[in-house]
Amino acid sequence: MRLPLLALLAKEPAHGYELKHALEKTFGSAYPSPNIGQIYVTLGRLEKDGYVRAVDVEQSNRPNKKVYYLTAVGREALENWVDEPTEGPRVRDEFFMKLVLAPLTGIADRMALVNRQRRHYLSLMRDLNELAEQTDPGNRVALLLIEGAMLHLQADLDWLERCQEELP
Amino acid sequence: MTGTPAIKAINLVKIYQSGGVPVPAVRGIDMRVESGEFVAIMGPSGSGKSTLVHMLGGLDVRTSGEIWLDGTRADTLSESGWALLRRRKVGFVFQFFNLVANMTVADNVELPALLGGATPRQARERREYLLGELGLTERASAAPAQLSGGEQQRVALARALANQPRLLLADEPTGNLDSRNTKDVLRLLSDVHRKGQTIVLVTHDARVASMADRVVSLLDGEIVDDGALPRARRRPAGTVGDVVELRG
Structure with missing residues (x-):
C-alpha cells in the first residue's frame, strides 16, 4: 500500500478519502477496496519515515482535514520503486x-x-x-x-x- | 429430472487400432445430458475428450456401448442415417473448421438452415443475427480462405447454430481465438443457452468451462469428476482478492 499511495501523492496532494477513491476508481471492483483505516495507518507511517508531510486545511463547517503531500525523500523512494524490476509471480503453493x-x-x-x-x-x-x-x-x-x-x-x-x- | 435426455451414453467404448495394437481412447463412459443443459468436458490431451464428442455426433464410430440422442438410438445408424439425424438435430463445431471453400461466409452459415427446411428469409435473418453477435457482419461476402483462423472458427460456430439444432456439440470452440474474440463467442454461447440451447463442448479454456452448468472431467478415457460448479456465491465486491492481489 505504501508505494501506490506515494505514486498517487506524486500526482497531487490529497487527503485519505481522496486516495481511497482514486484507488477504487482506477482499479475497479476486482481490486479489494482498501479500508480507510489502513490508508490512514499507512499515511501515518509514511509521515513518520519522512516520505510525506501533512498540512491541516480548515473547512468551514467540518473539522479540519489533513492533506498529505510528497517530500523529496518520498519522491526518491518512489523513483527507486519504479526503476527496480518487480518480483515475478509466486507459485501459490x-x-x-x-x-x-x-x-x-x-x-x-x-x-x-x-x-x-x-x-x-x-x-x-x-x-x-x-x-x-x-x-x-x-x-x-x-x-x-x-x-x-x-x-x-x-x-x-x-x-x-x-x-x-x-x-x- | 424427468423427460427425454438430449443425450444418453451407456458404457461407451472406443478402441483405436494402431499398428496391430489396440489403443483404448474411451473406456466405458456413462453420461446423461438433459435438454437445455450446458456441459463442458475437460481433461488433459489424450484423455478421450475429442473422441467422446465425435462419437456423440456420429463422426467417429463407437466400438461398443449405446448412444441415444433425444430418445432415438443413434449408435446403430448407418452413415447416411447419422447424416440425416445431424442435419435435423445436431450442430457441430470442429477444431478444424470444415467450411465450404467456394462459398461465401453468408452462404456457409445459411446452408444448414436451408437444408433444415428454413425459408430463405428465415435463414438470412438467422445468419445476420449470428454473424452480428460474432462481430462478422462485415465478412459476410468473404470467402473462407480470406479469413483469419479466429474468424473461420467463429463462422463455424455460426454455421453450427444456423438451424437452431436441438444439440450443439463443439470441440475447442475457442481454441484459435484471442481474448477479445473469445468474449464474443462466450456471449453468444451464453445467449443461446439462456434461450434453451443444449450444449456439450470440449474445452481447455476455463472461461468457457466456467459458464457451463456442469463440468465433466476425463482422465485416460474415463470420467473422474462430474458435477455442477458450486453456484457463484455472490461475494461482496472485492473478495475476488482471492485471486487478485496487487502488491506495492
Missing part, C-alpha cells in the same frame, strides 16, 4: 503442498483433492466473468486486472491437470 502431503497421511485422496480444487477454480473464474461484465467497458485498467487474474487462474488449472496426470 498451498494447494500443491496439500496435494503432495495429504495422501501420505491417508486422510485424503489425490483425485478428490484435484477434483474439488478444479471446481473451486472454475467457480472463481465464473465470478471473474461476472465481474468483467459488470465493469465499465471504458475502464481499461480494471478490465486488464481481471484479465490478468483470469490468465493466472487458467495457468493454475493447467497445472492442476498436469498434477492429475503425473501424480498417482
